[in-house]
Amino acid sequence: MSKLTSLAAWIRPSDSQKKADFQARLRPHSRALYQTAFRLTGNQADAEDLTQELFLRLYQKWDHWHHLDNPLPWFLRTLTNLHIDTYRKIRHTHGANELTSNFDHLPFQVPALDSASPLALALANSRKCLLNQALNSLEAEHRSLVVLHLMEGYSLQEVAEIQHLPLGTLKSRLHRCKDKLKKILLREPFQENLRFNRVSSQED
Amino acid sequence: MKCIDAQRQLEHLDLQQQPGALLAEHLENCNECLSFHQDHQLQLHLQSFRVIGPDPDFINKALNAACQEPSIQPRKWTWPASMAASFVLVALLLTGWLVSNEPTNPLPATPLQVDSSQPEGQSTQQVRILIISDQDYSDAEISLALAGNLQLEGYANQRELTWRTQLKAGQNLLTLPIQVLEQGGELQVSSRFGDQKHQVIVNLEDIRS
């Protein structure tokens, strides 16, 4: 007696049916997946590359997920795995040290701050910069946990299912990630000993 | 102050607001509330992350391209821009006074060696110094003194640098790309204009470790 799965394997859909199904199933999630890709990579060009690569992979693996009622966890797992692979490849090819190079900034770059621009704006820009740097300081595996759990609101249980990882591992990873992020983000920028202090003056 | 009241107040602080005196005092003595406060601040930072894009027709193109295998390959992975900015630290210093603002070229007047090589084991940190000046100054003097494990990018082996620059009344932002080697060390930034001199010392460490 044939099992349904083997029966299904015999009845292959036509290419056009497959394409139509692929697009219909993926399209409702496509923007959310791009968003996740952006949070993982931190910029539009890399997010678009990652999303494109994801779609291609999902089409190749359509047989693996098209029967699922909710394929989103499958999509997210593929996305985070692709991101981690890419990150490792870059580390392997270029070496960890090159990851620290900062080609975007020329020495003494001094953004012109309009004197009318509110201090809040300067601070907000600095915060944005700081946030990117904090996220970039995380390993790819850790960043996907932060993105899925802290930024996109998936419970740890859901992340465990998406990433096929034990809950305990995720909990300890999360703890380390938070510590690292706090170390960078919550540095007190105005500590007494970091301020400009008057050390001498002709009036003194 | 009770913890429940402290946490209720902390929940309403945004990233610009500092806790009031009573609350600050409570935080100094209560690890539970301090941890609550830090978690909340972290959450606010993460919520402030803005997603940009994609281009309007990107999704359609990407969905169609995916079905065209194997003729159309995804764009080859290049060096992600996010990686380039890794491990960069911003130290934002707010002061009542000065430091540089010369968008064109606030470089030292003396010719300096330029060395843009990046030996192994070092990281560049972006140190930003925000100065609020009470008036325009045409001839402010900025000096840097770098500990042995710090290098100003492009000025390898220069331990001290001094240059003159203009300051505008209001906000002036100076960005210093500092390479931090091994354990790091102290960066001293001093400024002099009119009859005033100010100094700030930043202890830079390699945040990868």
Ligand SMILES: [Zn+2]
């Ligand atoms: Zn308390």
